[in-house]
Amino acid sequence: MMTSKPGLTPFTTFSSVAVPIDIPNCDTDQIIPGRFLRRASTDPDYDRILFHDLRFNADGSEKDFVYNRAPYREGRIFVTDINWGCGSSREHAVSVLTANGVRSVIAPSFGDIHYSNCIKNGVLPIQLSGEHCATLRRQLRESPGAEIAIDLDTQSLTGPDQTGYAFEIDAFDKHRLLNGLDDIGLTIEFEDKIADFAKTYAKRHGWAG
């Protein structure tokens, strides 16, 4: 049995307007600039920090960036380019996604740490080929407001033109997401095993204590 993280919504099926983000290697500094890292995620304006420097000029006025434009502004699924979320381990890069209701990011590849941060916060990272992501982004550019529908259980999604795509996901990650579970609850079930391990480990590697 695992416990649910407060506020962790299970991910089963989800459909939404999708946003094409045409930035390869979009690092977490772009998703949330470093100077916002000390800000509490309870800040009422937290959602504005997502892509802050890509979206806003120094005087606070809006730049011409896809996520500022209707109907993309309502999008809660992002389709991006390679290496989404590379760079800093800052989990704030997921907090700003969830602050905007974003539930899934579709990309050819993800920064490893960001990928795992997504899983821990109920955001589904979907890996599709570069070609498929490029097709989806093109369709989303051509039909602003088009939707993508995701079904995690069957590991499939439907693009704006009703084409179906299958995706792979680690069984454990899928289980966590489908049920909105956090790890601490699961790990506590292993309490005895951890305690035993720590004892034998201390014997085997006394130097490491």
Place this chain on the structure above:
Amino acid sequence: MGKTLFQKIWDEHVIHEREDGNALLYVDRHLTHDLHHRLFKVLQSKGLKVREPDKLFGVPDHSVPTTAKTVEDIPEGEMRETVAGLQQAADDFGFHHFSMTDERHGIVHVVGPEQGITLPGLTLVCGDSHTSTHGALGCIAFGIGSTEVQHVLITQTLWQRKPKTMRITITGQLGFGVSGKDVILAVIKKIGAAGGTGYAIEYAGSAIDGMSMEGRMTVCNMTIEAGARFGIIAPDDKTIEYCAGRPFAPQGEKWDEAKAYWRGLTSDAGARFDVEITLDGGAIAPMVTWGNSPQWVLPVTDCVPDPTSEVDPQVRADMEAALDYMDLKPGMALSDIKVDTVFIGACTNSRIEDMRAAAAVAKGRRAKARTLVVPGSGLVKKQAEAEGLDKIFIEAGMEWREPGCSMCIALNGDMLAPGERAASTSNRNFRGRQGPGSRTHLLSPAMAAAAAVTGHLTDVRTLIEEV
């Protein structure tokens, strides 16, 4: 079939393995810094304790002004609250804390190895992507997110999927004026910023063997810039000598036990890696980045690339956007790029060897650009001062500061103005990393000093004599 070094350490730490291959791992060392101070409040609010506070080490680094010596010197506001918050957490939970007034204080990734907290054969985590640095000592070290940080605080364990393995062999010996920084930039150029995603990278070969511990740490530090969470190098005599006598390293019988175990920590001859890559170390030149990803890097003798010669339209668009942001023209010599500021520091390059390499170039010259030299720890600072390096920098018109992350992430007041261009020994040239609108060129400490004294990117080999 033999085992890889990574596999050997992994196996020693598996508490439980699921059928799907995910493992619950035991964590030997946990490092933390000021940006995580809020997590301790969460623990407090739930009435939870840190499971093994003896294995937790905190250092304020990101929010520490390099002009301040004490918490009271920090202007009131979120910077001071963050630094004070970590101290408070250490007092409440009883973990090790190196405060700003402690000479052991510095950047978390410099302090760990320096104090003997980082050792071969361990698992070490920190809520910071550059935790890969510590793998240079032959341990499994990796960056985690804050939910994982909480998990480690409460359970001293972490669920992990075993990464694939890649071995990068650097053959030959590095040329004159070439350092670990140039090696890792050449690696990233070769495999790309996502080339290591999903892998643990073991570095091997004669050029790695010949490298100092500091150089190896630089290589492992920027492994995350190639997409890999883990960089690792088999411990050898140099590693063992480096660890010997450090405050948190084992002593006496335990030291002998440790040494005997560490000797076996190499990848077996028959070990198979998912990917093998080889680079000729002798062919690596001093490198410098020109774009907003560490993969956009070239030898300093080269020119700014021309996007029109790129066939892939997406890559071309990406290059064009980078050149626009960086305000560079295709075809211009990299050595013609003028810099406004030079930053010598960050967990990539702020160890004593880095300070020496920069000072060797600065000696007897004058800086033509604003230059900040920020040692990685109080102990590095002390050592550099004992060697008179601080005087060399100051006489060259450079600023000699207190330890911290400083202009690497621009969270402590040290930053670039919009449009300002820096030559920087840090690890990320992302847009806005050193301040909104900032432009960053990554390079080695010797190359950074060369840029400082000439005012433009310069091949350091033209300024120093081979000895």
